Every structure is written in structure tokens, then in C-alpha cells.
Amino acid sequence: MLEKELVIIGGGPAGYAAGLYAARADINAVLIERGMPGGQAASTEWIENYPGFPGGIGGLDLALKMDEQARSFGLEIMNADVEKLERQGDEFIVYTAQEPVKAKAVILATGAKPQFLGVEGESKFHGRGVSYCATCDGAFFRDKTVAVVGGGDAAVEEAIFLTKFARKVYIIHRRGELRATKLIQKRAMANEKIEFLWFSVVDRVLGEDKVEAVRIKDVRTEAMQDVPVDGVFVYVGTRANSDLVQDLVETDARGYIAANDKMETGVPGLYVAGDIRQKPLRQVVTAVADGAVAAMEVEKYLASREE
Ligand SMILES: Cc1cc2nc3c(=O)[nH]c(=O)nc-3n(C[C@H](O)[C@H](O)[C@H](O)COP(=O)(O)OP(=O)(O)OC[C@H]3O[C@@H](n4cnc5c(N)ncnc54)[C@H](O)[C@@H]3O)c2cc1C
Structure with missing residues (x-):
């Protein structure tokens, strides 16, 4: 020994x-x-x-x-x-x-x-469209649409990073405002490729052989909506x-x-x-x-x- x-x-x-x-x-x-x-x-x-x-x-x-x-x-x-x-x-x-x-x-x-979302479809597509590391996987989404889940520094910073590759980046956040540092928030708000889906949580990740959409739930009304995306990046803690x-x-x-x-x-x-x-x-x-x-x-x- x-x-x-x-x-x-x-x-x-x-x-x-x-x-x-x-x-x-x-x-x-x-x-x-x-x-x-x-x-x-x-x-x-x-x-x-x-x-x-x-x-x-x-x-x-x-x-x-x-x-x-x-x-x-x-x-x-x-x-x-x-x-x-x-x-x-x-x-x-x-x-x-x-x-x-x-x-x-x-x-x-x-x-x-990273904490997992714990929703249907997440583990099925883990490493094949669902990622916890934008730096590692962002380049696979050139000219694609992705969703980032979360509202803290990591989520918003990585969403901004993903705009280098992706055509469009949704930020899905359960609240009506971000937790991220003000400077980072400002950068995200000013980025034309980023769209916020407020008061929303992911209900499931949808797709046959690859990620095709996320089903999100409005936490205020419980209304469901399918948002077409090619990838999901999770930053929920x-x-x-x-x-x-x-x-x-x-x-x-x-x-x-x-x-x-x-x-x-x-x-x-x-x-x-x-x-x-x-x-x-x-x-x-x-x-x-x-x-x-x-x-x-x-x-x-x-x-x-x-x-
Ligand atoms: C997306 C993202 C963006 C971030 N951006 C910033 C930023 O801009 N600025 C900033 O200051 N911080 C940032 N952070 C936070 C920062 O990365 C962490 O606070 C920091 O890395 C924590 O360091 P640590 O050494 O405590 O743990 P970690 O960085 O988690 O390192 C732990 C290490 O332990 C190893 N390990 C675990 N278990 C075992 C085992 N059983 N045997 C052997 N090895 C093991 C792991 O492989 C890992 O290398 C970010 C984090 C993330 C996820």
C-alpha cells in the first residue's frame, strides 16, 4: 500500500x-x-x-x-x-x-x-441531443435551434455562447426574471438570437431517433406547448x-x-x-x-x- x-x-x-x-x-x-x-x-x-x-x-x-x-x-x-x-x-x-x-x-x-431535469426523454437523448455542457457539444448545433433550461449565470452564459453556433436559442425559465448577474442578463437580452420562454418548465423532451421538440408547461396556466428544437442544454443547478x-x-x-x-x-x-x-x-x-x-x-x- x-x-x-x-x-x-x-x-x-x-x-x-x-x-x-x-x-x-x-x-x-x-x-x-x-x-x-x-x-x-x-x-x-x-x-x-x-x-x-x-x-x-x-x-x-x-x-x-x-x-x-x-x-x-x-x-x-x-x-x-x-x-x-x-x-x-x-x-x-x-x-x-x-x-x-x-x-x-x-x-x-x-x-x-449537473442536476438532471428528471423528465421523460431526458435520459433517452442524453449525449444525443440533451447536453449539460455547451462548450463540449455546442459546435454540433451549427445553424440549429436549441433550448437552454435555467436562469442562473451558467444557463445564461452558456446560452450566449451557443449563439456562436445555433441559429436560435430559447432560454426556458420557470420564473419571469433571471437569476443571472446583471451584466450577463443585459448581454443575453441584447442578443437577437435569444428568445425567452418565461414562466415555463420542461415537461418532456420529444423525438423519435433525435430530439425534435421540448414540451413546455406554463407554470401559471398549466398550458402545454411543443417548441421545435434540435437540442436541449440543461443548467438547472x-x-x-x-x-x-x-x-x-x-x-x-x-x-x-x-x-x-x-x-x-x-x-x-x-x-x-x-x-x-x-x-x-x-x-x-x-x-x-x-x-x-x-x-x-x-x-x-x-x-x-x-x-
Ligand atoms: C457551465 C459552467 C460555467 C461556469 N462559469 C464560471 C465562470 O465563468 N467563472 C467562475 O468562476 N466559475 C464558473 N463556473 C463554476 C466553476 O467551474 C466551479 O465553481 C469550479 O470548477 C469548482 O471547482 P472544484 O474544484 O470545487 O470542483 P470541480 O470543478 O467540479 O472539480 C472536481 C473534480 O473532481 C473530480 N472527481 C470527482 N469525483 C472523483 C473521484 N471519485 N475520483 C477522482 N476524481 C474525482 C472531477 O473529475 C473534477 O475534475 C462555471 C460552472 C459551469 C458548470
């Missing part, structure tokens, strides 16, 4: 910040990521609210820079899916398809995933990737974990950072802050164990 002082699970912005701080503090750490570096941030076309990049930076570009920076301080990075996390005495055992890793401390930075610790800590209804301002969970040695945490703002800037705090607290925790 491999032995480490710290295992960081997840290589999104929170995990990379934790890794950078841990490596610079000379903590014997490994970061385990199952996919590409950068998590949700890497799947975002353009990030213009992360300080230090006037004019913005591509999400993938930012992720690759985080990876390069952490590696430059010697952070070990393992590409694997963490399947199980076990507490044994005051240590943790982290299981992947490779050799298990024993660790004194764990920073869980596994982030969040997120759920935390916290299954690994469901027996160790409590979560809220959407899987988010409470931590104090030191990122401690109540289980000694187990820290959380980034989007997985109960917090008022889930962004890159807050994820990296959490990661830095968690790593510095791990350093103190490890020192206290040696006293």
Missing part, C-alpha cells in the same frame, strides 16, 4: 490550489483526478471573473496552467477514479483501481455535477459529488457538506474544498480559496499529530 501524508481527491480548481499549497509546504501529497484537469472550470468556454486575467481566459487554458503550476512545485498527480474512501483508526484508505493509498489526511475536492463520504459526514439534500472556515468536516483529518461544500458562491475564485485554506490546515493538523 502506498503511504502519503495527504490525498487530495479531485483535480478541479479547489484540488489544484490545495495541491499547490501542499507541495510548497513540503507535504507528501498526491492529487487523484479521474478525468481531465480543471473539473467544471475546464468545461467552461471562457472565464472572465477570475482575477489576474483582464479580458478573460479559456476554462481549459486556466486548468492547464493550474496543472503546470502545481507540478512545477513537485505535486504528484495520479489519474484514477477514487472508488472508496475508508476510515481506519486515525488514517484513511483511498481505493482506486490501482494500489490503495493510506493517508493521514484527505481533502475532498470532488466538486459537483448542481448536486455535490459526495457519495464517497456518505457514511462519514452528513450532507444536505443535494449532497453538499458543511465545513467550518478551516474547511474541517468534523472528522479529524477530513477536509472539504470547493463546490462540494455548503457555501453561498460556487466559483473558481472561491474554490481556489477553499483549497488553499484546507492545505494550510492540513499542514497544522499533520504537525499536531507529531507533537
